[in-house]
Amino acid sequence: MRKIWMLTATCVMAAGFAGHAAFAQNAEAEAAAARASAAAAAARGNAKVSPNDPLEKICRIGPRSREVEIQKLEPFKVFDNLYHVGPCYVSSWILTTPQGDIMFDTAQEPFVDMIQANIRKIGVDPHDIKYIIINHGHIDHFGGAKRMQEFTGARVLATPEDWKMIEAFAGKPNNRDGNKPTEVPKHDMDVREGDHLDIGDQHLIFHTAPGHTPGNLFVEGLALHDGGQTWRGIWGGGGLGAPGLAGAEQGVKNAEKLNAVKGIQVYIQTHAWEDPNGALGGGIHEREKKLANRKPGDPNPFVDPANWELRAKRQLERAKQVLAQEQAKAGATGAN
DSSP states (O other), X not given: OOEEETTOOOOOOOOOOTTHHXXXXXXXXXXXXXXXXXXXXXXXXXXXXXXXXXXXXXXXXSGGGGOSGGGOOOOEEEETTEEEOSOSSXXXXXXXXXXXXXXXXXXXXXXXXXXXXXXXXXXXXXXXXXXXXXXXXXXXXXXXXXXXXXXXXXXXXXXHHHHHHHHHTTTSBOTTTTTOBOOOOOOOEEOOTTOEEEETTEEEEEEEOTTSSTTOEEEEXXXXXXXXXXXXXXXXXXXXXXXXXXXXXXXXXXXXXXXXXOOOOEEEOSBSSOTTTOOTTOOHHHHHHHHHTOOTTOOOTTBOHHHHHHHHHHHHHHHHHHHHHHHHHHHHHHHO
8 A cells, every 4th residue: 555655755555456557548438438528518518507506506507607707706614624715616625734734626727816815815825735636637627736836836646547638638728718728737746546645634545436537536534623523524526437338337346435435424525516416415605604604513514424425325326227227238239
């Protein structure tokens, strides 16, 4: 099991996740996943929403989701050591420790100025941010990483497979910033299945869930402090595999891996709104409103183990359904 120590890249070799490399190198599967992602993005942009829908839905799907101003939000504290600093539709988080801080995702231009201002507003010194973790290689997650890398001096972490995606975006049009050329961070640190990142009181464990991208991540082990209590969090949520039979088989593996992580009490979302019907129990900004109105002694609305367990269970059920459908298609094709 590899361990990434604070301020070093010293590692101990570990066994990789079985089958991951083969899946990631399947060009057909990667192309199918890219097409599916593009189709989902187009569907979100064309979705119908109501003015009465929650903010996280309006700012992620439908025509207003492309507006810049609706994405601009003030930062807010979720736990004593966790802050939301990003735009509305895709989340950037700061996890603080006395030994240095961690940033999760960077969003993209034209929101980086806002994120940097929000970091200062919460009282975090940018140079205290030691690591930036990229969930996966889509521009809405890594697009601000180059400027944040320069702003903080932090190490940037992504999977080897998704570093390839990130580097391939260099110079391509940024669809939210007037089609200006995309700037990408320098290739820094690779993380793989089972790697650990230890800093302060945080012992983070990385997991890969190929499908949405070849190196899509989720991270367990976040210790989230709320007064005298500490809650166990997870960032990202795995995901189904790529289209096709091999992708469906991988989707079941992803869901089984997610369900093997026990004791999760807080789900830290990468997007405010989750397709198709939002996050179970409410999205980021729905919970933020409840947090703002929280009275002394009330529970933190972001602590919701029951809905996390239900989400993980449903993901496995859905993955098995998709696999059965793909197996039936493959059987029908073989019979012809």
